[in-house]
Amino acid sequence: MQRPRATTTRPAATASRGVATRTEETAHDRTSIDDEDIGAALRRRLARDDALPPNAVAVAIDRGVATLSGTVPHLPAARRARAIAASTRGVVDVVSRIEVRGAARGDETLEDEVRRAIQLDPAMADRAIEIEVHDSVVTLRSVVGTLTEARLAEEIAGSVRGVRAVQNDLQLEPMGDPTDEQIRAAVLARIERDVRIDPAGIDVMVDDGTVALSGVVGSVAERDVAHELAEVSGARVIDPHALEVQWWTRDTLRRDATPLDDGRITSAVRDTITNDPRVRAPNLAIGVTSGLATLRGIVPSAYARASATEDALNVVGVRRVGDQLQVQTDAVENGELQQRVAERLAASAWTSESEIDVEAREGRVTLRGTVPSRFLERAARDVATRIVGVREVADEIALEEDVEPLEDWELAAEVQSGLEWNPFLDRMNVQVTASEGVATLRGEVDDVRAFREAEREAEAAGALEVVNELSIRAVESVAPRTPAPVRIE
Missing domain, CATH: 3.30.1340.30 (Histidine-containing Protein; Chain: A;)
Structure with missing residues (x-):
């Protein structure tokens, strides 16, 4: 599948050489954006997304509220379109009226595959969840400890190809009785x-x-x-x-520049990981030095390892993670593990049409094949990671050779547009250069999220490879805050 090329106007001289720069002076400098401009930007972002069918989603903007309509082949595509709208500058709310119309697969088949997907997920495998499917709508019933676990179960059920919607009737029974x-x-x-x-x-x-x-x-x-x-x-x-x-308020809400000491950052990382139901490893050794968070210890799955790293990167003050975690999980016979991964890839909405070969050896899973986009490559890797028995995933998936790179000036302009409309990239000074499909980012960003968002925007713009040379502002902090008394009406 070849990327649909968005219509662009040739930019000014600097971008024509494959160079574009975004500074505070070129960023939006008013407290309102015309609905027409928001709509044009959102349509462009949807059109260039490799994961969505071309022209599948229609956009209407009314006073910043984005209403999405159209038809997509599966539920994750509808969720992705909604996420793209939610991450577009100027959008103040999203109403999704997208319909899911994939090939009918039969309620019994869907019930079996949803049950299997939940049973194989390391975060939910020990949960006895009742599953009912009627007209491709999945209903989940059981008891879970937190809303996060309920959301994870809904996410897993919705990832199965053929599911049109998920009705989450899971009940909460929290540990303890917090006030x-x-x-x-x-x-x-x-x-x-x-x-x-x-x-x-x-x-x-x-x-x-x-x-x-x-x-x-x-x-x-x-x-x-x-x-x-x-x-x-x-x-x-x-x-x-x-x-x-209020998109324009983000600069005024920037974090205080008071340095955080390593001990406070370490405590924050530990609390975040300990309370994540995906990790389930409360006794990890965690240390932070000058923004580097080092994680050591035993985790029960490859998914837990990836989740712990993600948790650490989301903590204020962490700029890098040294992952020294070891995965120890119950051994699964090679043939059985290979079958599990292949089965989930075939059932997953994103990867069901990709030809991916699976090899399993002593918990290490190797994926080989070709896919049309980096997004689908990551989707396949994520599916394999979220399976009980997998200790490590080796990604040897390649991009299809018929993916045509954009011209340098066009790629630079597309990346520039993505940076301009991403709400997490305020107060940036980023230079973009493009050469033969490779986008290079230079400059300084506020935090890890901005660092990752800039890289994602370059990838979404059509870069075959992204060289991210952005530096992260050295100090991030929030002032201590004393909770006010709870008001009970």
Whole structure:
């Protein structure tokens, strides 16, 4: 599959040489963006996305609210379109009316594959979840400990090819009985230590386990992060409706530049990993020195290892992770493990049409084959990682040879546009150069999330390879915050 080429106008002289620069002076400098401009940018971002069918999603913008409609072949595609809209500057809310119309596969088949997917996922394998499928809609019933576990189960069920929707009827039985004050303190702590969100404009109120988020965030995607971070033990309902999106406020909400000591960062990393149900390794040795977080110890799966690394990178003050974790899991016979991975790749909505060979040896899984995009390569690797018995995944997947690179000036302009419309890349000074399909990024960004977002934008723009030479601002911090008393109406 060849990337559909977005229509562009040839940029000015610097970009015509494959160079583009985004500075604070060229960034949006007003507190409103025309609906027409937002719509044009979002359509462009959707059109260039390799994972979505061309012209599948229609966009309408009304006072910053993006309404998506159209038809996609599976549920993850609808979720991805919604995520792209949520991560577009100027969008203040997203209404998805996208319909899922994939090939019918039969309710019994879907029930078996959803059950198998949950049983093979390291984070959910020990959960006895009741599954019912009617007209390709999956209903989940059981008891879980946190809203995060309920969300993970819903995500797994929705990843199966042929599922049109997921009805999540999972019930909560949290460990212990935390008070509203304890729940609020836990939510505030998670928000303040997470690099993906600016905490200064957010307030939290808790009433009988219902967590109400209010204040201001810079994007719909940031509001989504706040929702996830509020899924602490004891939280039964998350209400983010009073959390207003004002994209232009992100600069004023930037974190304090007061240095954090290594001990505080270490404690934050430990708390984040310990409370992640995907990891399940409470006794890891964690140390932080000058922004480098080193993780040592035993984890139960390759998925736990990847999740622990992700958790550490999301902590304020961490700029790099030294992963010295070891995976120890119950041994699975080579043929059985190979079958598990091949089975999940065939059932997964993203990878079901890819021809990927699987080899398993003593817990190490090797993937080989060709795919049309880096996104689908990552999707295959992620599927293999999230299987019980996998200790390591070796990715030898190649891109199809008929992928035609953009011209240098066009690639630089596409990357520039992506940076301009990404809500997490404010206050940047980034230079983009392009040569034979390779995009190189130079300059300074505020934090790890901006570093990764810039790289993703370059990849989404059509770069066959991204050389990320961005530096991360050395100091990130939040001022200490004392939780206010809980108000109970």
